[in-house]
Amino acid sequence: MDLIIGTGTVAEASRDTMPATGTPGWATDGNPAATIPATDFPAAHYNMVMAEIIQPILDAGLTLDPANWGQLSAAIKALAKQAASGAVVGSPGVLATGDVAGSVLYYSSALSSPAFTYGSTTVGLATTTALTSALGNYLPLGGGNVTGDMDYGDKTKASTVTHRFWSAGPPATGDATPDATVTMTGGTPGTANQGTMKWSLGTFDLTGAGNVLVPDVTDFTTQGALGARVAEGRYISSVAGTGTLRVVSIVRDVGNNLLVTYSDGTTDTFPDTATVEGIFTYGSSSTTTGEGAYWYQKLPSGLIVQGMHCNFTSIGGTHKFPIAFPNQAFQVNGNDIGSTGFVVSAAPANQSSFKLWMGAPTIEFAPTDQDVQCTITAWGY
Numbered sequence: 001m002d003l004i005i006g007t008g009t010v011a012e013a014s015r016d017t018m019p020a021t022g023t024p025g026w027a028t029d030g031n032p033a034a035t036i037p038a039t040d041f042p043a044a045h046y047n048m049v050m051a052e053i054i055q056p057i058l059d060a061g062l063t064l065d066p067a068n069w070g071q072l073s074a075a076i077k078a079l080a081k082q083a084a085s086g087a088v089v090g091s092p093g094v095l096a097t098g099d100v101a102g103s104v105l106y107y108s109s110a111l112s113s114p115a116f117t118y119g120s121t122t123v124g125l126a127t128t129t130a131l132t133s134a135l136g137n138y139l140p141l142g143g144g145n146v147t148g149d150m151d152y153g154d155k156t157k158a159s160t161v162t163h164r165f166w167s168a169g170p171p172a173t174g175d176a177t178p179d180a181t182v183t184m185t186g187g188t189p190g191t192a193n194q195g196t197m198k199w200s201l202g203t204f205d206l207t208g209a210g211n212v213l214v215p216d217v218t219d220f221t222t223q224g225a226l227g228a229r230v231a232e233g234r235y236i237s238s239v240a241g242t243g244t245l246r247v248v249s250i251v252r253d254v255g256n257n258l259l260v261t262y263s264d265g266t267t268d269t270f271p272d273t274a275t276v277e278g279i280f281t282y283g284s285s286s287t288t289t290g291e292g293a294y295w296y297q298k299l300p301s302g303l304i305v306q307g308m309h310c311n312f313t314s315i316g317g318t319h320k321f322p323i324a325f326p327n328q329a330f331q332v333n334g335n336d337i338g339s340t341g342f343v344v345s346a347a348p349a350n351q352s353s354f355k356l357w358m359g360a361p362t363i364e365f366a367p368t369d370q371d372v373q374c375t376i377t378a379w380g381y
Helices: 043-059 072-087 128-134 228-232 273-277
Strands: 104-109 113-118 121-124 160-166 181-185 196-200 213-215 223-225 247-254 259-263 267-270 277-282 294-298 304-312 317-318 329-336 345-348 353-358 372-380
Touching: 043 072, 213 345, 329 353, 353 372
Parallel strands: none
Antiparallel strands: 104 113, 113 121, 160 181, 181 196, 213 223, 247 259, 259 267, 277 294, 294 304, 304 372, 317 353, 329 345, 329 372, 345 353
């Protein structure tokens, strides 16, 4: 199809156009007997008819070809196909940056699926039947057993995968709280078993055939199923009996004491073995007292008992304890162990020293010409 090719033609800008006035009518060859003249065919009418024929060919994206007399038919078919595809596929009124309007939706025998064309790209559309056929052995879309391996998540960076479950189907509008949620968070890619799994909003029930295997607390090599009965033999009792409390925490403080917290919030403190037994120290001489053998013991209650063996060539004045009492000296007792058998008396002077004197049954004096041997025992805290 093409415009007229011959002498006397003009360019489009110089073509004749239909008059703006006059009465439109139908053409006739005329009737001389009835004095009806034949219709005059002006160039303007020819131009109008040609323009109407050419425009669909151009709208279909075809180029006028005088050797092709089927262009109008081809144009009508192409425009009809585009119109049908547009009605099915649809197109947004305004395309966002990067969007491409679709043009054709059809079934592709090569792809064995519906196909969609946008721009110069054609993609196949998967149907439910196709998905079931491809994934039926791995992920039944209607439910069932998964018999193959399943890989999901990001293999190049740490990521989190969340699965949500509703017992009565998907939540209603505005109800976004599932019955249970399983969240799996990955660790460093390529490092096995470094992720975590968290269950929330549900009960982790192991009463069925499945069990969680935990290491044996003795050898940490063998594993056994963890249940309430098994746990009682391995760990702290998790189920309190009638009239008893459950232990919820055991920690050691900076003083090496065990702090045990119960299910009612109360706490007991148990000193370590060394503290319970007390600290006992002894020696053959004391650089503190300058005297003979000594000993002392610190008890858990805070009470301190200490003593020493004294051999004085001169008695009287103030003498030092093996160790000073941190708070107060309560009492000091003296006992002569020499051959004379003098009466020895003592009393605390302060937290670190005591006064000592002695005498015969009828005379009190501090001898300077003989040795006096005695033991001293003191109490304080």
